[in-house]
Amino acid sequence: MQKFEGCPGSRMFEFKERDENDTQEATGKIESQLRQWPIQLHLISPLAPYYQGADVLLTADCVAYALGDFHRQYMQGKSIAIACPKLDEGQDIYVEKIKGWFAEAKINTLTVLIMQVPCCTGLINLVQQASLASERKVPIKQVVVGVQGEILQEEWV
Amino acid sequence: MERYLNKGIKEVIDQFPVVENILNEYEIGCAPCTVGTCLLKDIVGIHNLPADKEQEMMTRIAKTIYPDKEIEIPKVEREIEETVAELKYSPPMKKLVDEHVLIKRWLALIPAVVENLDVESAQGRELILDGVEFIRYYADKYHHAKEEDVLFQYFDENLEILNVMYEDHKTGRNHVKAILGALERKDKTTVAEHLTAYGELLKDHIRKEDEILLPWMDRNLSDRQIGEIFAKFNETDEQIGYSPAKYEAFIDGLEKRFNQ
Numbered sequence: 001m002q003k004f005e006g007c008p009g010s011r012m013f014e015f016k017e018r019d020e021n022d023t024q025e026a027t028g029k030i031e032s033q034l035r036q037w038p039i040q041l042h043l044i045s046p047l048a049p050y051y052q053g054a055d056v057l058l059t060a061d062c063v064a065y066a067l068g069d070f071h072r073q074y075m076q077g078k079s080i081a082i083a084c085p086k087l088d089e090g091q092d093i094y095v096e097k098i099k100g101w102f103a104e105a106k107i108n109t110l111t112v113l114i115m116q117v118p119c120c121t122g123l124i125n126l127v128q129q130a131s132l133a134s135e136r137k138v139p140i141k142q143v144v145v146g147v148q149g150e151i152l153q154e155e156w157v
Numbered sequence: 158m159e160r161y162l163n164k165g166i167k168e169v170i171d172q173f174p175v176v177e178n179i180l181n182e183y184e185i186g187c188a189p190c191t192v193g194t195c196l197l198k199d200i201v202g203i204h205n206l207p208a209d210k211e212q213e214m215m216t217r218i219a220k221t222i223y224p225d226k227e228i229e230i231p232k233v234e235r236e237i238e239e240t241v242a243e244l245k246y247s248p249p250m251k252k253l254v255d256e257h258v259l260i261k262r263w264l265a266l267i268p269a270v271v272e273n274l275d276v277e278s279a280q281g282r283e284l285i286l287d288g289v290e291f292i293r294y295y296a297d298k299y300h301h302a303k304e305e306d307v308l309f310q311y312f313d314e315n316l317e318i319l320n321v322m323y324e325d326h327k328t329g330r331n332h333v334k335a336i337l338g339a340l341e342r343k344d345k346t347t348v349a350e351h352l353t354a355y356g357e358l359l360k361d362h363i364r365k366e367d368e369i370l371l372p373w374m375d376r377n378l379s380d381r382q383i384g385e386i387f388a389k390f391n392e393t394d395e396q397i398g399y400s401p402a403k404y405e406a407f408i409d410g411l412e413k414r415f416n417q
Binding site for chain 1: 245251383387391
């Protein structure tokens with residue numbers, strides 16, 4: 001494993017090559033669980049029909065690449081939006097859109113998936129800002145994913 | 158062993174009293190339960206012990222039941238396997254646990270209320286009636302209604318653990334009726350007996366819910382269901398037409414009076 005000091009979000013890792021016998025390979029074509037477009041938080045409308053009363057997944061961009069079973073484990077039956085709390089601009093707009101989910105789309109639950117790197121907690125902060133500013137509350141769950149795809153934490157906020 | 162896994166816990170304990178001690182060591186306190194019809198296998202499953210602890214406990218129980226035989230311990234089926242990370246209470250369960258806090262403050266005051274019981278004066282009777290109002294409108298209507306009318310509806314009504322909860326609620330209501338009847342007759346002893354019995358019942362009932370039932374329910378509910386229950390709890394609170402603040406003030410007042 002190589003690494004350099006500095007921002008933990010940009011720190012370089014090389015994981016050992018996975019032994020093919022180590023992992024259970026899925027057989028056959030894996031169906032996508034995505035049921036909407038667009039998905040980027042700047043591009044979506046919180047009032048889109050697929051958010052009405054939905055269980056929504058707000059996920060940091062990197063999560064889907066780290067989590068091997070992302071579609072089956074987390075996307076099934078959920079509407080989604082993605083964002084990067086470190087690199088994306090205009091995050092005040094993100095807060096307004098999340099508030100729109102709470103108040104207007106009347107979503108049922110919000111699950112926030114983030115990576116373990118510190119910058120990713122910014123996404124949770126955006127959600128909490130939106131929740132504090134909203135009269136209508138919904139259950140919010142936080143899932144923290146390790147850089148090798150392991151679930152480090154899963155709890156209701 | 159399968160035969161005993163499918164028996165009610167009271168029956169197992171009656172036949173093999175040592176089982177009660179073994180369960181106690183793993184913090185499974187079935188002994189004080191008033192009903193005791195939960196099946197041994199359901200009790201083991203619902204407590205979600207780590208696999209090695211469960212295996213160890215089951216081996217000890219098997220050796221108690223069959224001291225001369227080598228018994229293969231069957232794995233107790235769980236609907237949901239242990240999750241990787243431990244979940245805290247979900248928001249609707251947290252709401253119920255938070256409501257328990259005020260009820261527990263009332264339960265802690267009951268011995269002082271009983272000690273100062275006065276069924277003769279208007280002031281003394283008013284205190285008992287205020288306590289009964291707290292039980293009826295906060296602990297029962299405001300709180301237990303959420304459990305019975307919303308939460309429990311998401312589970313099989315024949316589950317023994319739910320029957321135990323319903324039975325506790327019913328017993329609590331009977332104590333309240335008995336308190337009011339005795340107050341009418343100015344029967345101080347009976348008021349004291351039923352108020353004390355109510356306190357003991359609820360203390361154990363809340364512990365069962367906080368430590369066993371609600372975490373188990375959390376493990377078995379989907380995110381979809383958690384969101385629905387949360388919304389229904391909020392609707393119930395809006396529809397009930399009164400604020401719990403009145404009851405918080407009642408408990409604050411009693412604590413000032415008795416804890417000085």
